[in-house]
Amino acid sequence: MSGPQFIYHMHQLSKIVPPKREILKDISLSFYPGAKIGVVGANGSGKSSLLRIMAGLDTDIIGDAWAAKGTRISYLAQEPELDPNLDVRGNVELAVAETRALLTKFEEVNVKFGQVSNDQEMQALIAYVKSLSDG
Structure with missing residues (x-):
């Protein structure tokens, strides 16, 4: 019988934003079911970008990132994304x-x-x- 399968996996992932600023470089990580994680870093270090990639909201990446079939990842933005045309x-x-x-x-x-x-x-x-x- 095989061991637990990863529910999320990233391999050699990098993220570059204009004008050629690398905010994530060669990130590799994997999570088993039930994992509790924390993302800590200085302002502008790519924490939100990493979480947006994990939630599938940002696919403009270099490398691999995937969630296991049946895994649902949600993302709550730091700033509310409101419709300016509504009250x-x-x-x-x-x-x-x-x-x-x-x-x-x-x-x-x-x-x-x-x-x-x-x-x-x-x-x-x-x-x-x-x-x-x-x-």
Whole structure:
């Protein structure tokens, strides 16, 4: 039986920004499932760039970087990325729209659970809820 597989891997990764400034040079790292990491460094040393690359938000790199299949990486920017055409409420509504839509679907399904008349309908609803949870 093989050992644990990496959930994230970077090999000889470099990042160059204009005008030819190398902010990451020859970075190699790997994480096992359950790893807890910290990224520490001086301002401008490439910490945010490294995290953006790990989250798949920056693919303009030299070298390899990949997450294992089924691994989800999220990134929270240091500075909020707001739509300048919206007011505060509009930006908040935009930020929670996906979660609100998912909650609405779950509420609709909960009502349907009370109306199920046979096992086939129940199994279909359970499968639908699972698809919402996994999505």
